[in-house]
Amino acid sequence: MELSTFLQMFVNGTMIGSQLALFATGLTLVYGIMLIINFAHGELYMLGAFAVFFFAEQLGLNYFLSLILAMIVVGLIAIAAERIFFKPLRGQHIPSFVMSCGLAFMFQVAAVLVFGIKDKAIDSVFPGVVNILGASVSVERLMVSLISAVLIIGFYIFLLRSRYGRAMRAVMQDPDAAALQGVSINQVCSLGIGIGAALAAAAGGLLAPVFIFNPWIGPVLTWEGFIVVCLGGKTSLPGTLLAAFILGYIKSFVTTLVDPVAALMCEAAILGIILTLRPQGLLGHE
Amino acid sequence: MALIKKLLPLLVVVALIIAIIPGCAAKPPEVVQIGIAQPVSGGWAAWGVPVDRGARLAIDDVNAAGGIIVGGKTYTLEAVTEDTEADSAIAMAAFKKLIYDHEVGYLLGPMSSAINAIVQPLCEANEVLQLFHGSFPPTSDDYYNFRGTLIGEQYGSAAYAILLQLNPEIKTVALLNRDEEGGWINQEVARNVCNALGLEIVLDEFIDPYEEDFYPILTKILPTNPDFIGMGMIAPGYHALLVKQARELGYTKPLLAPTGSDTAIMLDIAGAEASEGMIAVGTADYIGLATTPLMKDVGERYLARYGTQDAWSLEYYNNILYIKAGMEAADSIDPTEVVKVWRTPGFTMPSVYGDVRWVGEEFWGINSIASCPLPYAQIQSGKEVVLGILTWEDMKPLISAALGE
Secondary structure, three states: OOHHHHHHHHHHHHHHHHHHHHHHHHHHHHHHHHOOOOOOHHHHHHHHHHHHHHHHHHOOOOHHHHHHHHHHHHHHHHHHHHHHHHHHHOOOHHHHHHHHHHHHHHHHHHHHHHHOOOOEOOOOOOOOEEEEOOEEEEHHHHHHHHHHHHHHHHHHHHHHHOHHHHHHHHHHHOHHHHHHOOOOHHHHHHHHHHHHHHHHHHHHHHHOOOOOEOOOOHHHHHHHHHHHHHHHOOOOHHHHHHHHHHHHHHHHHHHHHOOHHHHHHHHHHHHHHHHHHOOOOOOOOO | OHHHHHHHHHHHHHHHHHHHOOOOOOOOOOEEEEEEEEOOOOOOHHHHHHHHHHHHHHHHHHHHOOOEEEOOEEEEEEEEEEEOOOOHHHHHHHHHHHHHHOOOOEEEEEEOHHHHHHHHHHHHHOOOEEEEEOOOOOOOOOOOEEEOOOOHHHHHHHHHHHHHHHOOOOOEEEEEEEOOHHHHHHHHHHHHHHHHOOOEEEEEEEEOOOOOOOHHHHHHHHHHOOOEEEEOOOOHHHHHHHHHHHHHOOOOOOEEOOOOOOHHHHHHHHHHHHHOOOEEEOOOOHHHHOOOHHHHHHHHHHHHHHOOOOOOHHHHHHHHHHHHHHHHHHOOOOHHHHHHHHOOOOOOEOOOOOOEOEEOHHHHOOOOEEOOOEEEEEEEOOEEEEEEEEOHHHHHHHHHHHOOO
16 A cells, blocks of 8 residues: 555544544533433534525625634524423433434424525635645645634633633533532533534534535434444543544545445444443543 | 204204215315425435426426316316435335325335335335336336336436547546445446446445545545546435545546536536536536427426526426326326326327337336436536437437447
């Protein structure tokens, strides 16, 4: 195998890993704080893509401003959904799961009614291709990885250093103890789902110029996101990052060296083996 | 109260008389329901929605022109759409609902050979006339099943032949298809066509139907340096995305999707530069292509109603014209009688292209494919330019070659 092909596989895997990491970080946060299996998370990604499409393509706003607006709008939608639908079901896995499926359907229908059924794309924001030692990658993809890294690092700093971040970590570890210490569970839940949704929207908005999107792209992404979350350790954010890159490299290397079906089988096998040996996931706690 | 009690039996009797005696009750509307079972949501909606739109426009036109007169009665048509989501299980439920609940005798669908293999026995058993849209050829024991649009051996062999005609230096191909039953069937057709045309297949791959990141599979394909990449059953948006990503990775040679080309989507997603020279079989530009006044008229009204022109849409407009012609010739709305008429040698039906007939017996032992022509086009300077139109007679030698005859 030529070095350039190996490098191309490595670059491809890094790109896939960073996309998965940004999407799954929000999912981990929501599950960690609220113990909600949010099957509408992929739809939040989809809404993010459509929101950027609306602001940037239809209103003609600057792409980055559109991205920020999309994160705010989708974050607020998620907070409203949490207050109305999820609050009474907090901590109840099955009812909240069913509720999230209903929400996912509602978001899909809303997107169909507003934006129609055809695949959409956003004009390239960073046109061009760069060549790294024989490996090609579009500037768009590079920027997605860089901005994803900035968002994830920024979120980690917020989580580690800020008062609200500490409150969120406290709730993720032990909600009852956190409540006894004066942490407002309602506030933390709203903030958690708002940030989680904003990260999903950021992923959708960032990838909108790279891929295509339509009202039905959410479910497949949600499945991929949950695989990452389970592999990483359910509530472990570092575990989510690790799992995202492991799966990204498996998908890239196995697809290129064998075929896409083998890549899927390999991902499933890795998930099965790790969860058998460590049911709590790679970096999760018992 | 006592008065009501006394009158109640009388009222019941009067109501029964009104309901039973013909002429007293309101006449039931003489309506023939046409079932439309297509993917009107999901990635295949780009193919399924034009079926719904084309058929509904035709139904409205037929009704506005006075309906269909059969046995001295006037019937109007009514569309009933069920979403198959391009999924076998959902499609089966949609077909059952249309056949058992709505009791339709005519069905446009499904889209996909794999799904057709599952639902066709249900239609045959219930004597439901089915106009199916997919790539797989008919079999000699089909009776109620007809191909309302062209099949893989037609547009596949045509697209490959046109590509070779425009690029005679082409010798090798990498084939890529969706990893599901429709994709497997379509890949088999593509292999046959390539072998018949003497092309060397350097790679033969399948991808996840919902995959949007083609970098990994392209990283596998590009080192084999194929003269072109043949993409099979790939929806238009995914096709355009694959073109875009192949260009990003430095692939400058042709990419061909015989089933999935839609110029507007291609230009929107991949851009004019990446799309330059792409071949499209079929067209969305029915107005520009118009070979008959009806085609132009219907194309313009379709555009006015839906705000867009959709690839293959008027083929489904034609499907309703075939049904109308069949009912009038059979003087019956019974699907079995219509099939008998359709299967009568020499029977012709109107279409936006002019008169067509059911063909294909010389290849598959049965006349079940509409003899519609196939326009072929190329993207040049950001626009679709129609290069020509293949008739059924033009396609026959290509099909022979594809079948190895």
